[in-house]
Amino acid sequence: MVERRTLFGRLLPHLVLLAGVAVVAFPVYLAVVGSTHESAVIANGQMPLYPGAQAADTYYRTLFIGPGRTTREPVSGMLLNSFLMAMIIAVGKIAISILSAYAVVYFRFPLRMAAFWMIFVTLMLPVEVRIYPTYKVVADLGMLDSMAGLTLPLIASATATLLFRQFFMTVPDELVEASKIDGAGPFRFFKDTLLPLSRTNMAALFVILFIYGWNQYLWPLLITTRDDMQTIVIGIKKMIVTSDALTEWQIVMATAVLAMLPPVLVVVLMQKLFVRGLVETEK
Amino acid sequence: MASVTLTDVRKVYHGGVEAVRGVSFDVADGSFCVLVGPSGCGKSTLLRMVAGLETISGGTVRIGDRVVNDIEPSERDIAMVFQNYALYPHMSVYDNMAYGLRNRGTPKAEIDQRVREAARILDVEPYLDRRPKALSGGQRQRVAMGRAIVRKPQVFLFDEPLSNLDAKLRVQMRVEIKRLQRALGVTSLYVTHDQVEAMTLSDLLVVMNGGRVEQIGTPTELYRRPATRFVAGFIGSPAMNFLAGRIENEGTVTIDGHRIALGTPARGMLPGAAVEVGLRPEDLQLANGGGAQLSMEVEFVEELGATRLLHGRSAGGAITVQVPAAETRSSGTLGLAIDPALVHLFDPADGRRAGMAG
Numbered sequence: 305m306v307e308r309r310t311l312f313g314r315l316l317p318h319l320v321l322l323a324g325v326a327v328v329a330f331p332v333y334l335a336v337v338g339s340t341h342e343s344a345v346i347a348n349g350q351m352p353l354y355p356g357a358q359a360a361d362t363y364y365r366t367l368f369i370g371p372g373r374t375t376r377e378p379v380s381g382m383l384l385n386s387f388l389m390a391m392i393i394a395v396g397k398i399a400i401s402i403l404s405a406y407a408v409v410y411f412r413f414p415l416r417m418a419a420f421w422m423i424f425v426t427l428m429l430p431v432e433v434r435i436y437p438t439y440k441v442v443a444d445l446g447m448l449d450s451m452a453g454l455t456l457p458l459i460a461s462a463t464a465t466l467l468f469r470q471f472f473m474t475v476p477d478e479l480v481e482a483s484k485i486d487g488a489g490p491f492r493f494f495k496d497t498l499l500p501l502s503r504t505n506m507a508a509l510f511v512i513l514f515i516y517g518w519n520q521y522l523w524p525l526l527i528t529t530r531d532d533m534q535t536i537v538i539g540i541k542k543m544i545v546t547s548d549a550l551t552e553w554q555i556v557m558a559t560a561v562l563a564m565l566p567p568v569l570v571v572v573l574m575q576k577l578f579v580r581g582l583v584e585t586e587k
Numbered sequence: 588m589a590s591v592t593l594t595d596v597r598k599v600y601h602g603g604v605e606a607v608r609g610v611s612f613d614v615a616d617g618s619f620c621v622l623v624g625p626s627g628c629g630k631s632t633l634l635r636m637v638a639g640l641e642t643i644s645g646g647t648v649r650i651g652d653r654v655v656n657d658i659e660p661s662e663r664d665i666a667m668v669f670q671n672y673a674l675y676p677h678m679s680v681y682d683n684m685a686y687g688l689r690n691r692g693t694p695k696a697e698i699d700q701r702v703r704e705a706a707r708i709l710d711v712e713p714y715l716d717r718r719p720k721a722l723s724g725g726q727r728q729r730v731a732m733g734r735a736i737v738r739k740p741q742v743f744l745f746d747e748p749l750s751n752l753d754a755k756l757r758v759q760m761r762v763e764i765k766r767l768q769r770a771l772g773v774t775s776l777y778v779t780h781d782q783v784e785a786m787t788l789s790d791l792l793v794v795m796n797g798g799r800v801e802q803i804g805t806p807t808e809l810y811r812r813p814a815t816r817f818v819a820g821f822i823g824s825p826a827m828n829f830l831a832g833r834i835e836n837e838g839t840v841t842i843d844g845h846r847i848a849l850g851t852p853a854r855g856m857l858p859g860a861a862v863e864v865g866l867r868p869e870d871l872q873l874a875n876g877g878g879a880q881l882s883m884e885v886e887f888v889e890e891l892g893a894t895r896l897l898h899g900r901s902a903g904g905a906i907t908v909q910v911p912a913a914e915t916r917s918s919g920t921l922g923l924a925i926d927p928a929l930v931h932l933f934d935p936a937d938g939r940r941a942g943m944a945g
């Protein structure tokens with residue numbers, strides 16, 4: 305389809321894309337702007353569209369002191385909690401699922417397919433569905449208000465297991481056989497061949513799972529009560545109180561901006577690997 | 588070095604597929620054995636049992652004087668070259684060759700020395716730091732060979748190692764494999780379905796069909812005296828012609844009334860019995876003057892440069908004749924002269940070489 309397009313015809317796609325970007329970017333811009341004004345300015349209901357002068361002060365207070373009137377927790381602690389939770393969930397999910405996929409694909413053991421189907425079926429049972437029994441178990445194990453309670457129930461992952469299984473099935477059998485002849489046992493084959501080949505897949509999954517962990521809301525809300533166990537997503541919610549007068553909006557905005565940064569950083573830093581993991585099959 | 592001895596080896600896959608049904612043969616130390624046969628005849632299965640990649644359902648496999656049925660592949664002192672090369676994609680050429688040695692705990696200096704020597708022999712020195720992805724098919728093939736030779740194994744196993752290469756490269760690598768095997772003197776088992784590869788490479792040629800061995804021998808033996816119609820049709824290119832005939836007496840067969848003399852008497856065959864008369868295209872000659880025993884109607888001609896193939900019909904069935912390029916006759920009805928010593932007879936009932944035993 306080679307056609308001479310008019311100026312308008314060439315501009316139109318860009319206009320549509322720009323409109324899309326604006327819709328996505330405007331709220332983010334508002335949050336950034338909001339975090340640079342004094343509390344009173346926003347509380348007045350006059351949200352300015354230009355940056356104010358309070359940025360340094362607001363971010364300092366947000367990170368190290370916390371909103372004076374509501375939660376009083378510095379956001380740096382929440383950031384750390386969220387970061388730890390997202391990391392543990394992402395790394396844990398990848399570790400567990402790559403091992404289970406390895407077992408399901410490369411070993412013959414009794415009830416292998418049964419195990420596979422059981423993993424598969426849990427796809428239908430996300431946290432929200434099994435939240436009561438899961439809460440009960442975690443509570444009985446005494447893991448409320450702990451990092452373990454926050455992350456363990458979220459680590460098992462059928463999706464990641466399935467993805468690794470699909471990938472392993474595309475690895476030629478001859479590689480396993482060549483490894484056997486080269487004297488590499490199951491562990492060596494996993495470490496020397498399968499892991500390096502899965503690198504890009506792991507990177508792609510890591511990005512997705514880190515963001516999944518970072519964005520968790522319902523589960524941390526249930527499981528954490530202590531302020532120092534709070535994640536940043538919960539923290540934002542708690543900063544907003546019904547009475548507008550008490551809400552320090554500039555700090556809420558700053559927290560929102562801070563909450564966006566780590567996922568963005570992860571995506572940006574891992575983008576090259578991430579894209580390769582999605583498109584490339586390096587064999 | 589070591590010989591390889593198979594005794595009544597069988598393989599039944601899960602689900603009851605009998606891929607190999609009792610195969611016995613013996614590959615002498617240092618010789619080159621080629622397994623050849625049509626697709627699905629069980630060649631790969633047999634080779635993989637020798638490698639230890641497939642369990643052995645029955646019989647024994649010996650390497651040297653050691654029964655290896657229950658020994659791990661890495662302990663069998665073998666090296667294998669796969670059809671798709673099976674190089675580790677994430678490792679450099681150097682690491683691909685060194686990997687097996689490292690796993691065995693060979694000292695670093697020795698690994699380095701062996702890898703560099705193999706690279707030199709195989710002409711892949713400039714690529715040692717590259718990934719397999721950045722190599723051509725022929726270069727990958729060499730690296731796969733290199734991976735095999737650095738291990739200094741007792742036995743080389745090849746499963747159709749050349750079938751992913753283009754025709755020219757295939758011929759070149761074939762010669763190289765043969766030269767290398769001669770130089771190293773390593774006992775080799777080589778699977779192919781290419782009969783030219785089979786003829787040119789082998790000291791010992793094993794023709795398989797349906798999980799069984801049809802015939803074992805040197806390439807010349809199999810070409811000159813095929814034991815079955817199957818072997819006769821498989822070995823030799825273009826393939827042998829088979830014409831329906833009848834025994835007239837010990838010294839003569841007839842094809843649709845045309846009498847053909849036999850070099851060796853057809854002992855033990857009753858006059859009137861049906862036989863298949865096998866005639867190789869290259870053994871047939873166009874008759875000069877009155878010497879024709881058979882005639883053919885030429886239908887079309889294939890030009891091969893040095894020779895020419897005349898395809899057509901004759902009494903008893905379709906026939907192909909190979910004539911030198913200088914031959915001017917290539918159409919119409921042509922008389923054929925047949926050397927009695929080069930007539931093969933097969934029993935149509937079981938396909939065995941008939942009558943002319945001994």
Ligand SMILES: Nc1ncnc2c1ncn2[C@@H]1O[C@H](COP(=O)(O)OP(=O)(O)OP(=O)(O)O)[C@@H](O)[C@H]1O
Pocket residue numbers: 600601602604605606624625626627628629630631632633780
């Ligand atoms: N894993 C398996 N399970 C069941 N049957 C199998 C298996 N592998 C091979 N077979 C069957 O065993 C028979 C022999 O297979 P094999 O791979 O040895 O053939 P081959 O002679 O190497 O053929 P090709 O020239 O096509 O490679 C075939 O009928 C095949 O379908």
Ligand SMILES: [Mg+2]
Pocket residue numbers: 630631632
């Ligand atoms: Mg095969």
